[in-house]
Amino acid sequence: MTDALPPLGSYLRDRRERLDPAAFGLPMTRRRTPGLRREEVAQRAHVSPTWYTWLEQGRGGAPSEVVLDRIATALLLTDVEREHLFLLAFGRPPERRATEGDVGVTPRLQRVLDALTLSPAIVKTPLWDVVAWNAAAAAVLTDYGQLAPEQRNIVRLIFCDPRVRAAQDDWESVARFVVATFRADAARAGDPAKAEALVRDISARSPEFEALWRNHEVLAFGEGIKRLRHPVVGVIGFEYSAFSVDGRPDLGLVVYQPMSAQDEEQVRRLLALREQQLI
Template sequence: MTVIDPAPDAGRRRELGAFLRSRRERLAPCDVGLPDGSRRRTPGLRREEVALLGGVGTTWYSWLEQGRDVRPSAETLSALARALRLDAAERRHLFVLACRPAPEERTQAPEQVGEPLRRMLDCLTDQPAQVLGRRWDVLAWNRAAELVFGDYGALEGDARNTMSLIFTDPGHRRLLTDWEAVARAALAQFRADSAKYAGDPEFERLVAHLTRESPEFREWWPRHEVLPHLSGHKRIRHPAAGPMVFEHTAMRFDDGTDRRMVVYVPLAESDTIAKLARLLHAEALAAE
């Protein structure tokens, strides 16, 4: 017979209760639209006030703060997060402590890349790197990426989207040695990423554009194939340097934006390291 140690769950419940209590105690009644009322012996809101704002029973909420074995639903956690005025990071923390997946929040805010991230890209002098947005738009890139994959700065709108580059840009298609394998894998990964944005007008517009312009996309998209993001090799036929091989890795940002950075490490195969060095050197000479 297997005995499950209850200690980790108990510890998590205690941490959840302590977190809720700390968020409750930092709020004043006026912060949430409640009257101050009589003199208070403890800081912050009372438990019954949080329960009222969250639409739950006072006894049940008290049990939650006490670390008892109660199981709040995702809807209840969202209501408590609103009641306690939690920010995005605190809200994610609340759901982790409660062992619940946080509901996905779709954002329509313009995607931006700050200066610290741009400086990071620029420091990767010998490794092509780019930052992709939620819809796989190329938001930022370094000089090495531009020399290897083309001038992103000359592209606008959907033309600077990775899926559009793969399926509708003849120059980019010629660049990819294993175009069909790359295109099929990218499409399956894009579908997996886009699931949380089902019905989003910008995604639907992009898919409609790709369906019109690419017979391969039009044939493969209805198959509903999905893949996770995996590291792998990308083989290209560079118009000046010839065959090159890179190992690519994608790293997501833990900020709820669905942005990720893709870094391409040049390999010794096909003399890629030396070829990239020559491209960078030639570009530096031309800039002098």
């Protein structure tokens, strides 16, 4: 038998009926259906019982994000269940909620980076702060471990660090691409004040960034080709790809794959020199 309720209402009812009233100190007498009653969920979510009933039945207007979040809390939804609820209601996930453990990456993700021995790989935030990297990235791109956390910003390095600027095979093209893709990411950062402060700071240090920022171009990072001019081994070609990190929409993984056997050998040489502390 097909469920007559719309997907959102069906999901709400299913989650409601899975809850144990006894766990909330509610009486167990005269319950015709399992789980919590609609009015009990409504009371926990601080909404009208009538309105909540209409929501399950697919009647009335759509809920606000704040109210839907209260309902998710009332139903004791996990983060994955809460995301599914928002996808059913709005067709998109909720704004990410910061948690105490949100600094850096998990050990498992770091092991993934480390397994990419000849492919420089980094994890960055929407404001392009690098929060994790592997040995190949330290040898080929930037040794982020030698920088203070606030200095590990890719946009700042591209425009304000002479060494990083000199390493770009076509700096003007790279600069335009970086600003356009950074603009798209910064809009998703969820912290407009922090994004504006970063833009002001880099603009004050780099008139070129300020001019490009005024163009309002927007691009997706996606994938492409990057060539770096390393002072020791010369030009190295990479194919890069960007990935989202599951469960962490605030983080993005970027992997640079050497384009040829010669490019791989150049990366291998730089890793050996770094191991010997010669670079």
